Amino acid sequence: MSVRRLVSEDCAEPVTLADGIQRLERGGPCQGLQVDLGNGNLACADGRFGRAGLLQRLIGHRLILAFAADPAPEGVTLPPRPIDVSEETREILDLVRPIS
Amino acid sequence: MPLKLTLKPGETFILNGAVVRNGDRRGVLLLENQARILREKDIMQPEEATTPVRRAYFAIMQMYLTGESDGPPYDRTMRALSDLLAVVPAIDARDLIAEISGHVSAGQLYKGLSKCRKLIQFEDEALPDREAG
Numbered sequence: 001m002s003v004r005r006l007v008s009e010d011c012a013e014p015v016t017l018a019d020g021i022q023r024l025e026r027g028g029p030c031q032g033l034q035v036d037l038g039n040g041n042l043a044c045a046d047g048r049f050g051r052a053g054l055l056q057r058l059i060g061h062r063l064i065l066a067f068a069a070d071p072a073p074e075g076v077t078l079p080p081r082p083i084d085v086s087e088e089t090r091e092i093l094d095l096v097r098p099i100s
Numbered sequence: 101m102p103l104k105l106t107l108k109p110g111e112t113f114i115l116n117g118a119v120v121r122n123g124d125r126r127g128v129l130l131l132e133n134q135a136r137i138l139r140e141k142d143i144m145q146p147e148e149a150t151t152p153v154r155r156a157y158f159a160i161m162q163m164y165l166t167g168e169s170d171g172p173p174y175d176r177t178m179r180a181l182s183d184l185l186a187v188v189p190a191i192d193a194r195d196l197i198a199e200i201s202g203h204v205s206a207g208q209l210y211k212g213l214s215k216c217r218k219l220i221q222f223e224d225e226a227l228p229d230r231e232a233g
Contacts, residue, residue: 039199041206046169053170057205060178064201067182072189081183083146083155084176088117089162095119096112096143 014042017062024055037061103131105139114138117165136164142213152187153223156180156197157216160204169207177204193219 012032015023020035020043030045035058037043043061047053085093105113107122107129114120116136131137138161149158159177163169181201188194196215203212 037202037206039202041202041208043206046207047171047174048168049170053174056170057174060174061201061205064178064181064185065198067185068194068198068201072185072187072194074189078152078183078186081155081179083149083158085146086162086166086173088166090146092114092117092119092165093143093145096114096140097145 017058017065021055021058021062024051024058030054103137105129105131105137112140112143114143114165117167136167136210138164142217151223152180152184153216153219156184156200157213157220160200160209160212160216163204164209164213169209174204193222 012034014034014036017035017037020033023033024030030051033045033054035043035054043054043057045051045054047057049056105128107113107127109122109124109126111122112119114137142161144154144158144161146158149155156177159173159180163173163177166173168174178201181197181204185194185197188197196219200212200215200219203209203215
């Protein structure tokens with residue numbers, strides 16, 4: 001049984017995104033907290049950073065929803081951001097490259 | 101229900117961060133439980149992340165490969181998605197980006213990657229001659 005499943009079974013009724021952020025910002029418990037992000041997506045404090053990680057994800061998603069709801073200005077181009085590759089990812093991807 | 105993988109000779113895939121390469125014959129594998137698996141055709145190298153959509157795919161792929169659902173890898177993905185929203189005016193595509201954010205924020209990274217592949221396909225069809233940038 002996966003960690004995610006164990007967490008889900010312990011969780012109470014899912015709360016909305018706004019409620020989830022409010023509860024965490026007020027210092028409420030994250031144990032059993034399940035946040036409904038829509039489209040069948042439920043977020044729990046099951047990442048490496050636990051409670052802080054859940055709050056980070058909820059705030060991040062709220063920001064993206066706000067950006068997505070605003071119309072984008074036409075003809076915008078952004079200078080490309082440098083790709084940030086973690087050491088672990090680089091190690092994996094280097095092994096995937098064809099053997100020469 | 102197990103996931104059946106049919107592998108071409110020499111085909112590579114990544115299983116929970118381990119790089120696995122098939123031998124010189126066609127092979128079939130059955131994956132009996134849930135794991136983070138990414139086939140060769142879905143693996144993107146950093147130099148291939150040449151557009152905002154591809155940079156978003158790459159960021160989510162990094163999270164999936166390493167199994168990280170929050171912290172700095174999550175921030176990288178959200179930056180990539182917001183950069184993408186800054187250049188995508190189509191409402192359908194913006195809704196899809198919001199959906200991707202929902203999957204990623206819920207730790208459903210494979211679903212996020214699948215939706216991002218749809219955006220890449222859309223980009224390839226709509227802008228075949230687009231310069232990387």
